[in-house]
Amino acid sequence: MPRFKNVISFRIEPAWAPDFDAAQQQLEKERFVPCGATQESSAGWVEPRGQAEGPLLESVGGQWLLEYMVESKTLPASVVRRKLDERCAQIEQQTGRQPGKKEKKQLKEDITQELLPMAFTRHARIAVWIDPTARRLTLDTSNQARADGVVTALVKALDGFGVSAFHTQVEPGSAMAGWLATQEPPAGFSIDRDCELKATDDSKAVVRYAKHPLDIEEVREHIAQGKRPTRLALTWEDRVSFELTEGMQLRKLQFLEGVFDGAGSDAQAKDEGFDTDAAIVTGELGQLLPALLEALGGEMEPGMAAAVPASPAAPQAESQTAAPAAKAATPTAATVAAADDDGPPF
Incomplete structure (x- = not known):
């Protein structure tokens, strides 16, 4: 598991x-x-x-x-390109003309099919x-x-x-700005030492802190100037650490010391190890995810507007209209996530 x-x-x-x-x-x-x-x-x-x-x-x-x-299957682009150049050169030598755009596209598709059996x-x-x-x-x-x-x-x-999608009453970016400005995270959560702030104006300026204290005046000044947190490292109940993003994602998820003590220690009981790990993972995340939603004001009912604080220090907030969650086979959603290889899609 x-x-x-x-x-x-x-x-x-x-x-x-x-x-x-x-x-x-x-x-x-x-x-x-x-x-x-x-x-x-x-x-x-x-x-x-x-x-x-x-x-x-x-x-x-x-x-x-x-x-x-x-x-x-992955084909190196340089290999396909070299084969295409060779094929085009042969056609030009034999016919005296250069292949057009449409012909090159077909040649590339043919070469790809030829090479796929040898692909990584x-x-x-x-x-x-x-x-x-x-x-x-x-x-x-x-x-x-x-x-x-x-x-x-x-x-x-x-x-x-x-x-x-999950939609919360307070936008994650606004909530994180408030927590950084006041240094008062929600109950059960603590602020760690990684953060990214991005300007909302045309400059798109970005400030990143890594392994750095965030309870400093410089961070508060960036927020006062209008920069919004795009990600913030947090720890929940000293059991799970992660980065929360403005898209309501969890990144760099780690179960901390003690959470898996004794789990999967019996090498002869693979099934038991699977069951134990599954119980621990679902148990921990089954508490963390609702706690995070609650920290962001809870889930919105259809038709409600997400709260957007007028300033990080003033959670009384203006509001902006948010579309209600809708059923989707392929959702484009605010998600709860964490970092993996960020590899290519299918």
């Missing part, structure tokens, strides 16, 4: 009725199949425990666990956690394109499944 270095989370729509056995059967139709010789990419569901031909859906303490596999293969595995009680979908990735692909795959596989 991956320990979720990265997290993107969505609210599951109320129309979906969880049915474990039905979901297991529906996922089987979308089991992962490796790329064919000339296929550029392939994606599908794999066994979360890593057991060949095992179940695609596991339940630990009532929490559903899945894993999505993406396989892609990359794999990305995305752990997926469905909390059917709290109605929350959580993904172990920071890549929004990958997250959207997983959501689309779930919508395709599970009858009636849909998700919506």
Whole structure:
């Protein structure tokens, strides 16, 4: 069970009725199949425990666990370009003319198909956690394109499944500015030593602090001048550290000392280690995510406006209209996330 270095989370729509056995059967139709010789990419569901031909859906303490596999082939652009130049030179030598734009495009596609069987293969595995009680979908990735692909795959596989973005009553950027200006983070959270501030005017000036105290006048002055925090390092209950971003993302997620003490220590009980890790990860994040939403004023009801403080020190705030959350097969959402390889999408 991956320990979720990265997290993107969505609210599951109320129309979906969880049915474990039905979901297991529906996922089987979308089991992962490796790329064919000339296929550029392939994606599908794999066994979360890593057991060949095992179940695609596991339940630990009532929490559903899945894993999505993406396989892609990579061709070095320089190799394709060199082959294309050689092919164009041959045509010019044989016919006395240079290939046009349309012909070059077709030649490039032909060369790509020829080289794909020899291409490098990359794999990305995305752990997926469905909390059917709290109605929350959580993904172990920071890549929004990958997250959207997983959501689309779930919508395709599970009858009636849909998700919506989390929208909070206070915008994360405004909340972080207030916490930095007052040095008063919400209960259970503490401010760490990393931060990024960005100007909202045309200058787009950026100031970054790394491993640096943030309770200094210089930080407050930047905020007073109109710079907004785009990310801020926080720790929750001395158990989980992360960076919160203006998009309501969690980055650089780390479970701190003591959280996993004794977990997975029995090498002869791989299944028990999976279950233990799953229980700890879902237990910790199952408390952190609601606490974070509460720190941002709670979730908005449809039609409500997100609070935008007039100044960081004055949370009484003006407001601006925010669109209500809507069901989406491929959502573009404010998300709860953390950093992974930020690799290319599918």
